[in-house]
Amino acid sequence: MDNEIAATRILLVEGIGILALVLALMAPLGLSLVTMGCGRFRNRFANLGASVLLFPFVFVVSYLFGWMFSFAFASGPGFTGGFQSAWHAAPWGDRLGPGFHQTESGAFSTDTQDFIRFVLLGWLACVILAGAVLERIKIGGLLLLATLLSGFCGSLAVGWGWSERGWMVALMGYHDPVGATTIATLAGGFALGVLRILGPRIASVDDSGQTHGIGPNSAGLVLAGHTLFLLGLIGMILASVELAAPVQLGEVTQYVAATVYGAPTDPAGQVLNLIAAVMGGLMIGSILTHADITRTMTLTIASVIGTLPASDFFNPLQTVLLAMFFAWVCGNARDWLERKFNLDDVTGSVALFGFSGFWGLVISGILLWGIPVSTVPAYVHINPFGNTTAAMILFWVLGFIPGNIAARILRYAGGLRIDRTLELVGHDLEVLRDVEDTTSAAYMREDRYVREEFQERP
Amino acid sequence: MSIGPVNEWDNSLADVTSVAPIAGAEALWAGIIFVFGIWFVIAIYRIGAGQEADVAQEFSDPDLLRRLLAYFEGQSEQESNNDT
Numbered sequence: 145m146d147n148e149i150a151a152t153r154i155l156l157v158e159g160i161g162i163l164a165l166v167l168a169l170m171a172p173l174g175l176s177l178v179t180m181g182c183g184r185f186r187n188r189f190a191n192l193g194a195s196v197l198l199f200p201f202v203f204v205v206s207y208l209f210g211w212m213f214s215f216a217f218a219s220g221p222g223f224t225g226g227f228q229s230a231w232h233a234a235p236w237g238d239r240l241g242p243g244f245h246q247t248e249s250g251a252f253s254t255d256t257q258d259f260i261r262f263v264l265l266g267w268l269a270c271v272i273l274a275g276a277v278l279e280r281i282k283i284g285g286l287l288l289l290a291t292l293l294s295g296f297c298g299s300l301a302v303g304w305g306w307s308e309r310g311w312m313v314a315l316m317g318y319h320d321p322v323g324a325t326t327i328a329t330l331a332g333g334f335a336l337g338v339l340r341i342l343g344p345r346i347a348s349v350d351d352s353g354q355t356h357g358i359g360p361n362s363a364g365l366v367l368a369g370h371t372l373f374l375l376g377l378i379g380m381i382l383a384s385v386e387l388a389a390p391v392q393l394g395e396v397t398q399y400v401a402a403t404v405y406g407a408p409t410d411p412a413g414q415v416l417n418l419i420a421a422v423m424g425g426l427m428i429g430s431i432l433t434h435a436d437i438t439r440t441m442t443l444t445i446a447s448v449i450g451t452l453p454a455s456d457f458f459n460p461l462q463t464v465l466l467a468m469f470f471a472w473v474c475g476n477a478r479d480w481l482e483r484k485f486n487l488d489d490v491t492g493s494v495a496l497f498g499f500s501g502f503w504g505l506v507i508s509g510i511l512l513w514g515i516p517v518s519t520v521p522a523y524v525h526i527n528p529f530g531n532t533t534a535a536m537i538l539f540w541v542l543g544f545i546p547g548n549i550a551a552r553i554l555r556y557a558g559g560l561r562i563d564r565t566l567e568l569v570g571h572d573l574e575v576l577r578d579v580e581d582t583t584s585a586a587y588m589r590e591d592r593y594v595r596e597e598f599q600e601r602p
Numbered sequence: 603m604s605i606g607p608v609n610e611w612d613n614s615l616a617d618v619t620s621v622a623p624i625a626g627a628e629a630l631w632a633g634i635i636f637v638f639g640i641w642f643v644i645a646i647y648r649i650g651a652g653q654e655a656d657v658a659q660e661f662s663d664p665d666l667l668r669r670l671l672a673y674f675e676g677q678s679e680q681e682s683n684n685d686t
Contacts, residue, residue, distance in 0.1 A: 208636055235628070236628045236632050242622070243618070244615040244619060282647065283650055284643055284650055288643060562650070565654075565661050566653065
């Protein structure tokens with residue numbers, strides 16, 4: 145019997161869990177494609193390159209200290225312990241990697257999978273940031289900002305709000321079972337802090353100093369990238385659920401699917417709500433953008449991010465209605481930020497991820513008021529105050545302020561913005577020249593072949 | 603002979619934790635990767651600075667820069683026409 149349970153757990157945790165992670169990989173990968181499609185043509189390979197380069201860098205940063213921080217600072221508020229329980233996540237430990245480490249219950253540890261999920265969330269945060277600051281930031285500066293965002297701010301956000309022992313969960317009833325909204329809110333706030341210092345692209349500012357958005361170089365890439373992102377979110381839902389978790393319900397222990405907070409959940413219901421959010425976003429987006437599918441899909445992202453924090457509880461029709469609201473509000477917020485603050489946010493990260501995440505957390509706190517976030521009786525239930533305060537902590541305290549200060553320091557050190565000539569010329573000049581050279585050389589060879597084979601034929 | 607912790611599988615898996623070779627040297631790998639990470643950021647900055655210097659030198663003549671921007675504009679117009 146024990147072997148049967150072990151086999152089932154291995155099938156669910158190792159098999160489905162790894163497939164879910166592969167699917168979740170599509171989310172940051174999709175946003176990387178969006179960065180490629182959103183910038184100007186002369187920067188598109190550089191934009192994709194920067195987004196992809198963030199992945200290995202985030203991996204190293206997370207392995208060396210981010211993962212450990214997420215455990216060390218889970219207790220709070222402030223620094224109130226937790227360090228002793230963090231040593232298993234230290235980079236000099238032997239828990240991350242192939243092995244047969246067992247938990248207290250005798251099951252094999254899921255540390256490695258949890259770490260991969262953590263890295264994917266960190267990469268997602270950094271790609272959201274990269275999307276905002278494209279085409280004028282130094283890649284080295286972006287890597288340093290990514291270190292701060294994923295290694296420190298992101299780790300704190302995960303430790304505080306997306307773990308069973310997080311103090312925001314225990315003391316404030318914070319609720320975001322998938323974690324994507326937590327990360328989106330944080331990254332949106334961080335991007336806003338950096339953008340205020342970085343300034344707009346030369347090409348987006350008119351004579352009066354007003355910023356104007358620049359359209360994507362490839363609508364198809366943006367559309368494909370957003371579609372992949374939505375698929376990736378399904379993976380994130382599955383990856384954030386512990387399948388067949390033994391949960392103590394009253395006096396009985398039942399094997400159920402459980403959230404990261406340890407409460408029973410219905411993953412299929414969460415996916416249904418994700419689909420409902422997409423439907424709502426597509427419908428209202430079509431009206432708002434006059435059936436422009438690229439912009440409609442962009443608004444749909446805001447719909448999904450805003451409704452995810454309550455995806456385990458909402459009725460799908462509630463989700464559709466709220467999704468419409470988020471698409472409308474965040475679409476307008478993007479224009480407002482550009483008009484009012486001259487914010488040149490290339491992919492709309494601040495409004496579509498930061499604002500929608502912020503308002504999603506606030507509204508879910510109101511609508512889910514009184515529902516227990518965990519099976520631990522001492523934990524505070526979901527409430528508007530808790531979720532709103534947590535949203536403000538994520539957006540402003542962990543996002544905007546560190547991003548703004550770090551960008552100021554980098555600007556002071558000359559490590560933030562690229563040279564103006566390079567910004568005008570673009571990063572892809574060598575790539576474009578290579579393409580032109582090889583194309584010309586190929587043409588010459590074809591031309592010679594035609595001359596020799598056809599014209600000189602008797 | 604093996605430099606890893608597993609010499610045979612005829613044991614309880616509870617006794618086998620990490621299976622990586624040269625067990626006990628994890629701190630060394632972490633240190634090496636940390637130093638590599640710092641070098642990596644510096645190297646990326648240097649590559650970027652080199653690219654900036656090359657472009658600034660090549661396009662120090664404003665007319666050349668304007669011609670290049672006009673060329674880009676022509677290219678994007680051509681692509682728009684092709685799309686429509």
